[in-house]
Amino acid sequence: MATVALPILFPFLLILVFVVIKSSRAAQIVGVLGSASLLAISLFLFIQVNEQGILTLNVGGWEAPMGITLVVDHLSVIMLIVTSFIVFAISIYAIGFMVGNHKTNKFYIFFFALIMGVNGAFTTGDVFNLYVWFEVILISSFVLIVIGDSKEQLEGGIKYMALNLIGSLLFLAGLGLLYGETGTLNMAHLAQILRTSEHSLLINSSTTLFFIAFGIKAAVFPLFFWLPASYHTPNITVTALFAGLLTKVGVYALMRFFTLFFIQDQVFWLNVLLVVAGFTMVVGGMAASAHYDIRRILSYHIISQIGYMIMGLAIFTPLAIAGAIFFMIHNMVAKTNTFLIAGMINKLKGTFYLKDIGGLIKQSPLLAVLFIIPAFALAGVPPLSGFFAKFILFKAGAESEHYAIVAVAVFTAMLTLYSMVKIWNEAFLKESPTKEFSAKGVLLKIPNKLSFIHFLPSIILGLGTVFLGLFAQSVYQFIAEAANQLIDPEIYINTVLNINMQ
């Protein structure tokens, strides 16, 4: 199945194309076409997974526990589709917003390097290979942050790099311990060994290291500091991309590891995850409500939403895992969309600071409609995607009698609603302040006009959110299948290791 490698190889080929292309107009066109093809590739993989079950590819012809195996199961293919959908929207967005002193070609090279890393992390079945993809993601995202060469970006970039490097280091240490204990790095083989092993002491130390490493990547409490320190500095196109993808790779890795093989002291670890989930939700939500810069509100809000996904993992019933996956999809689409809208507000008003913005509902009714969709979805208003995501999670929590975390989640939903209403009131409903200087004493830029190309990506993502809500039933069926595979990884292990099931 050579198609399994396509989500990695295709962005790689695109990078080579961008090295050759000189004109930025051509780069923009190739960027949109390339990400559209990526979407087609992942839909094709989706059809194949539906027909044939889990797909595997042993790279280099080395059989499973020895070589690197690429595995595409239900969860992977879901992540690939959502990723390429978001990437498609952002590649259109970049035409309108990645302008000015930014080097267009350099942006596209590292844009697709990031996609290659993210797709690689979603498809790999090897722990060390996962580390390599994390590094690819880290390097390319650092370049994307500092691409504007401003002092603020460099500061944000260094904070981001430093904290994430610590995460990588812990990841590597945990990986070394795991390899020393079991002698293998293949995820399925690890699962096979650890499910029958009695040595929980060494596994626990390695679990701790992995938990902190992925916790930093996923920005959970108390390891999230890199996120608000860096997300407001780069060009809004880059922030939107990060908001959609980066933290979710960490959540994906947590899901994979804690369902597949860190099951030695499961009760203890699920309780740790549960507590972390609760704190992540509340702290993120509270911090979001204290800020007035749209990008900062949304950045803290990402953290708060990560809590819901961890909550689903921590409850650990098939329904809860399905809820976590549903929430992740919904969040990736809606969250990216809110950042796209923040960029448009900035383009219209010249600032991200809510106090200096107002009257947008008269100035651009279309923008107001486009904001309502993801904002309502995030707040959990039916029939949009967020309602179903939260409903599944709350139901799973209530069924398994985790009442405390459900209460926290409901409280956080209020905080979310408050943040969204704050942006709505300040930016859209309030009268536009008539002053030349902002509250911070900066001269407000002359407002720009928005054309259709600026709105299009937000329309695409908005339709995605509506689709997820309207067809929640069919989406849920596929996700439930993915959740079952995670809870009972027998099929995964057997397919990867090529064991005949009798």
Next chain:
Amino acid sequence: MNSVILQLATPYVRSLLIFFAFVALLRGHNNPGGGFIGGLLAALAIVFSSFAFDRRPVQRKLKIKPGGYVAMGLVFLLLSFSPSLLKSQMLMEGVWVTIPMGILGELNVGSPLLFDIGVFMAVIGVTLMFFFTLTNRK
């Protein structure tokens, strides 16, 4: 930094670093080393001379810019895929050729070497890119 000792020692250290970069690159298939470590050593040679002298003349003297190294590395990586595809083997499966070298014996060369060279160049490029960006004081 303006140290005479460092400036006098640099040419020797630089040559040594580049020599061992290639040693690491070539022995890396079955022994410790490989493209990544080799690339770091080679990049270190250039970083070292920028510390001893100034960053600017070193950067100007580079015949290939960091971006060029990355691009060449990527091309080599792509080339390393092609032998296995041409022989319709599994993707990235090693293809090995034995070249007779007369009295020197035989040389066993394979497509993994192309992959290592690709990594080698990409690592040099990315490391230099980071270094020059971070030391750039406007």
